[in-house]
Amino acid sequence: MTQRTPLVAANWKMNGSKALVAEMTTLLTRADLQGIDVLLCPPATLLPLFTQAEKLALGGQNLSQFQAGAYTGELSASLLQQAGASYVLVGHSERRTLFAEDDELLLAKVQQAVSTGLTPVFCVGENLQQRQQEKTTEVLAKQLAAVYASHPELLAKSVIAYEPVWAIGTGEAATPEQAQQAHAAIRQQLARYDATAASKVRILYGGSVNAGNAGALFSEADIDGGLVGGASLKPAEFLEICLRAKD
């Protein structure tokens, strides 16, 4: 039993096309998605093409820590919002690893999102070595503390995504038990900063979610939906995943 509305989010990464926007919009707008929130995070240039998608929320995959100015190539929270976004991913492991985004920068990005009215989907997760060394809880705690220990007021405005790095794009999802254990640890950690917000915050699981494993993952007590990469590029499968969150 959860009083939290499930959220299923698509992270297209640097993939997709105008044709995929049209295909996805057609399929999802015809489906009965009552009772769940569906969020699409395509590359930002595609956001304005979702013109017939009132039932769907849109999000960016990254944002600048700055409000505006001489930052060639960057996108501000406000620009994303004007393109149709109401959410934005922050701290995806690919940003942390490939673009060296650190705790301090990610705090600034979450603050920038919230102050502009975008809901940050703050991503945390351990890598394989950290899991093998049984440091998962410690790593998650540090990543969460970097934002919410000093700024607990940001929690009520956030969504959290637990994405174990070893499960992203590998076809090897965490088991429902592994994921539930991490989600419970995340909620417990967040309760130290704001107990009410921690009980209400949606915690999504991400990492090789597909139509086959989504149902079991989403039925766990602290798993409030998913952040879906590869499978979100296949409209029929993504719809299946969304519908699993209704069960």
Ligand code: PGA
């Ligand atoms: P995946 O990606 O579903 O392809 O594993 C998830 C993500 O990176 O958000």
